Amino acid sequence: EPLTVDFWYTFGDAKRSAFIQARAEEYNKTHTDVKVVPTYKGSYNDTLQAAILASRQGKAPALVQVVEVGSQLAWDSGIFQPVGGIGKVDFSDYIKPVLNYYTIQGKVNSLPFNSSSPVLYYNKDLMEKMGLDPSRPPTTYGAVLKACEKIKMQSSDIKCIGFNIHSWFVEQWMAQQGAALVNNDNGRKGRATEANLTSPAAKKIFNWIKTLSDKGYYTSSGKLEDWDGSDAIFTNQKVVFHITSTADIGNIGDAARKAGFKMGVGVLPIADGAKRNGVVIGGASLWVAKGISEKQADAALDFALYLTNPKNMAAWHKLTGYYPVRNSSVDLLRKEGWFTQAPVQTVAFNQLLKTQSNVATGGALLGSFIEVRKIIEEGIQKVLSGSSVDATLQEAKARADKAIQDYNKNFQ
Numbered sequence: 001e002p003l004t005v006d007f008w009y010t011f012g013d014a015k016r017s018a019f020i021q022a023r024a025e026e027y028n029k030t031h032t033d034v035k036v037v038p039t040y041k042g043s044y045n046d047t048l049q050a051a052i053l054a055s056r057q058g059k060a061p062a063l064v065q066v067v068e069v070g071s072q073l074a075w076d077s078g079i080f081q082p083v084g085g086i087g088k089v090d091f092s093d094y095i096k097p098v099l100n101y102y103t104i105q106g107k108v109n110s111l112p113f114n115s116s117s118p119v120l121y122y123n124k125d126l127m128e129k130m131g132l133d134p135s136r137p138p139t140t141y142g143a144v145l146k147a148c149e150k151i152k153m154q155s156s157d158i159k160c161i162g163f164n165i166h167s168w169f170v171e172q173w174m175a176q177q178g179a180a181l182v183n184n185d186n187g188r189k190g191r192a193t194e195a196n197l198t199s200p201a202a203k204k205i206f207n208w209i210k211t212l213s214d215k216g217y218y219t220s221s222g223k224l225e226d227w228d229g230s231d232a233i234f235t236n237q238k239v240v241f242h243i244t245s246t247a248d249i250g251n252i253g254d255a256a257r258k259a260g261f262k263m264g265v266g267v268l269p270i271a272d273g274a275k276r277n278g279v280v281i282g283g284a285s286l287w288v289a290k291g292i293s294e295k296q297a298d299a300a301l302d303f304a305l306y307l308t309n310p311k312n313m314a315a316w317h318k319l320t321g322y323y324p325v326r327n328s329s330v331d332l333l334r335k336e337g338w339f340t341q342a343p344v345q346t347v348a349f350n351q352l353l354k355t356q357s358n359v360a361t362g363g364a365l366l367g368s369f370i371e372v373r374k375i376i377e378e379g380i381q382k383v384l385s386g387s388s389v390d391a392t393l394q395e396a397k398a399r400a401d402k403a404i405q406d407y408n409k410n411f412q
């Protein structure tokens with residue numbers, strides 16, 4: 001009987017799921033004493049909750065893909081062990097921003113895997129049709145508004161821009177302005193106690209969203225965290241611009257080809273006057289459970305290292321749009337001339353390379369991040385339905401601070 005290694009992952013789409021299943025099959029063929037069983041466990045949030053629950057019932061999956069903002073909660077939950085304590089991991093091969101993101105109190109606890117940041121997708125054909133220059137996508141809030149004005153004059157059924165009602169973009173727009181989302185150096189100096197949601201940076205973001213909505217430039221499915229719904233609005237050509245993760249370059253690119261339009265990718269538009277500070281690492285990493293045998297832990301790490309080996313990470317990047325997280329993968333891609341062949345991917349990668357390394361782009365660490373995200377998203381929804389920015393942000397801050405402080409009570 002081979003040793004079973006359960007791997008819970010979060011990709012429901014055929015492309016990314018098939019990549020993971022194929023790597024597990026390869027691994028199992030060459031390691032007959034081990035059977036890696038990859039299982040799709042739902043969304044990022046659902047997968048983490050399910051893993052915590054299973055571990056408490058003594059049925060811990062050996063390897064779990066955990067969303068970036070779940071890192072502190074994953075660590076606090078006590079159900080995982082640091083990967084560096086299981087076996088040798090050459091952390092020097094991971095690109096700096098990724099490694100920085102996953103370093104908690106000087107230690108990397110999980111293995112970097114899928115990393116991303118948000119970018120602007122645009123429909124080149126629609127841009128042309130609307131009298132906009134597809135070689136110059138908007139890079140600031142003001143430039144987006146200008147383009148939107150033009151689009152609105154040309155068309156009543158095609159909207160200017162769509163993006164998922166998701167806190168992730170707010171987090172990124174804070175970082176782009178050099179602002180921390182929470183206090184105590186984004187929760188990395190000590191536990192954060194407050195969210196900076198009434199800061200000038202937060203106000204700029206919400207004012208822009210409100211303007212987009214009030215002027216009828218913006219559209220969404222109306223649902224929170226509806227990644228697929230907002231992608232569909234773009235691929236069905238109902239909007240000219242779309243903001244989502246680099247992780248979707250593969251899937252959205254396929255859909256655009258099928259729909260017969262040319263897709264472009266540009267940097268994330270940012271607040272006017274802000275110095276482009278850069279982005280926070282998004283996506284997820286791989287965590288190894290604590291309550292399993294040593295053999296299982298060894299095998300889980302060994303498979304995780306196989307899945308994320310230099311060749312596989314280069315292929316994963318090309319397939320999906322997730323960043324190549326290893327220096328050796330970047331080298332492989334450079335040698336192949338990939339970055340000159342794939343301008344769309346290069347824009348996305350440059351956005352990361354040009355990121356300044358500081359507290360804001362280091363990203364927030366927060367055990368209650370999943371709740372805080374929901375509070376931010378409900379704030380976006382309120383502003384979209386006409387509430388004032390100031391009142392919405394004040395309420396959001398009060399709720400977020402309470403969630404953060406209630407969570408912290410477990411650690412006092």
Ligand SMILES: O=P(O)(O)OC[C@H](O)CO
Nearest residue numbers: 067116168245247282283
């Ligand atoms: O869709 P992904 O994997 O790029 O992740 C986006 C966000 O980082 C999720 O928290």
